[in-house]
Amino acid sequence: MIALRGITKRFRDAGEELVVLDRVDLDARPGELVAVVGPSGSGKSTLLYIAGGLDADFEGEAIVAGRSLATLGPRERAAFRNSAVGFVFQSFNLLPALTALDNVMLPGLFAPAGSGRESLADLRARARAALERVDLGGKADRRPARLSGGERQRVAIARALLARPSVLLADEPTGNLDTASGAGVIGLFQEMARGGMTVLVVTHEERVSGVASRVLHLEGGRIR
C-alpha cells in the first residue's frame, strides 16, 4: 500500500528554490496498478524516489508498505529499500560486470542482519527461480551487454521481485523497449498486481497507462 500525503519537494539551484512537488497526495492499494503520467520535469521520478525511500529530503507524510518513511533512519531506509519495495528503471540499472544471476542476487547480498539471511547457495537458487519466472532461466550467466533491452528489463524485474516486496515502483519501464518487449513487461506488471502487489508506474506511454487500474496526472508538481 502506498499513502502519500502533502508531499512537497524543493530543490535549491544557484540560490533559487524550485518546488518540484507541491503538496501531492497519492494512494495505491494492494492489487492496484497505478500509472502516474505527466510531461518531462513534472516530478514523476522524484515522487517515485520519495515513495521508494531513495530520497529522504521531503515534506509531508509517506506511508509505504506499512512504514512511515519520514521516521526512518538511513539504515532502516536501506532495509526498507531492500525488502519492502522493488525498483525498475527505464535504463535497467544493471551492474555491467555482473551476470544476470549476480544482478538478481544483489538484494539478497545486502539483506540486513536479523532478517533471516540465507546461504549463498540458497540465494543463488532463489535468484535463478526469479529469472525463470521472467523466462530468462537459460540466460542466467550472461552479462547485461549480451542481453536484449527487453531481457535486461526482465532481469531488473526479477531483481526487484527477489525480496518478495509488497510494492513495485517502476520509472518509465518501457521507455527503452520495443513494442513486443514493452508488452511483455507490462504483462508482468499486470500479473504482479493481480497477485496482490501494489504497482506504481511512472510513464508517459499510453500502452502502460492504458492497462493501469488508475491513471494520475502530475503537472507543475501537483496531481490533477
Next chain:
Amino acid sequence: MRPSGLLHLAGLNLRAGWKSAALNAGAACLGAAALVFFVALGLGVGEAARRMFPGETRLVDVVPPAVSLGPVLGGGQLDDEAVARLAAIPGVERAFRRLNCRVPIAATRGPEGVSLNWPQGFTVQLPAVGIDPGLVAQDLGRGQWFEDRGPSQPIPFLASRRVIEIYNKTIAPAWNLRRLPPGVALVGVQFPVKVGFSIVPQKTEDRVVDGRLLLAGLSDRVPLYMVALPLETVRRLHQEYGKADQGYSAVSLLAALPDDVPRVAAAVRRMGFAVDEGDRAMAERVGTVVSLTAGALALLALLMCGLAALAIAQSLSASVRARTKEIAILQAVGATAGDVRALVLAEAGLLGLAGGAAGALLSRLAALGADALAARLLPDFPFRPESFFAFSPWLYLVAIGVAVASAVLGALGPAAIAAGVDPARTIS
C-alpha cells in the same frame, strides 16, 4: 551485508576492472616485496654477524688495570681475594678465573686420525689459557671431560667454535692443507704437542716434553686464537716450569641477567679493575650497524608501502567516481552507506592481500637471485653464509599484513566518497 556476499561482490568488481586492479596490486606487491627483502636481508646478515662475533650478553670480562697503584687504592692483581670480591658484586651469578699459560705449547704434527696433509717441519704455536671448567661445562662433547688428570694423561682442551671456519677458509687454502671436518666430528681427536717448545727459540724452555692435547669441545667462550685448558693444568705447568704467580689474567663474571651487565661493569671499574670489551663491543658495534642499516632499508620499504597506499587511493578514487551510478544502484537495492564503505575497503583489502602474497613470493625469488649472484661474485670468506637472507613465516605474515593495511588505509578516502553517494540524484 553478509561477509561472503561482500567478498563475492568485491571479487566481481575487481575482476571487472582487472587492469586497474592489477596495477594497484602491483604497487602493493612492490612495497611488500621490498619490505620482506630488506627485513630478511637484515635478519640474515645479523645472523651471520652473530656467528662471526658471538658476543655473550651476560658475560663481563675483568682484566687487571693497565696502571695500578696497588690493592689499597683499588685494582692491582687479580688474586683469589679479588675474585671473591668480584663474585660478590650484586647481579653476579658466578665468577670464572682465566690464567694465561706462560709455558709455550706447540704442535709439530697434525691431529691423530685426521688427514691434513701436514707439511714437513710445519709448527703451530698454540697460545693457551687456563679456565675454570664451569665456564665451558655446557660446551663439552658427549663423554668428554675437562680436568687435570696429571702429567701422564692427555690434556683436555677446548677451541673456539669459530677457529675451524677460519682455518678452513684462510689457513688451509693458503698452506695447501686439507680442510677440517665440521667441529663436532673433531671432538675427541688428539693432537701430539711439545710442551715447553716455542717457535721463538729464546722462549723455548729448558725442558721440552712430548704431550697430547685432547679436543673436549668447542666453545664461543674460548678466545678465537687460543686453546682453553683446565685452570689446574695451567697451574701445574707453571709450577713444573717454575713460573711465578702473577695472579689471574682475567675473570669472567656471569651476570644473572643481561640487564645487570652495565651495573656489574660499573662496579668492576669502581673496584679499580678494567673491563675487556673487545669481543662484546665488536659484536655490539656490528649488531648496531646491521640493525641500523636493516632498519633504514625497512623504513624505505615502508615508505614504498606508503606510496603504494597513495597510488591505490588515487586509483580507487577514480574508480569510485566512475562507478557512482553503480553505487547508487547498490543503495537502491538495500546497501547502506556502511555496506558501500565496506565494499570499497574489501576491494582494497583483496588487492593488498593479492599484492602482499605476490610481494612475499617476489622477495623470495629476488633473495634467491641475490644469493646466487653473491655465490658467484664474492670470495669464500670465513662465516660467509649460504644465504644472506633469513625468511620466517612471521615475516611473510607481516608483509601481507602491511600490504593489506596500506591498501585499506589508501582506500579510506575513496570509501568515504562512495558512502556519501546520494542515490536519488545519481540514479536520476
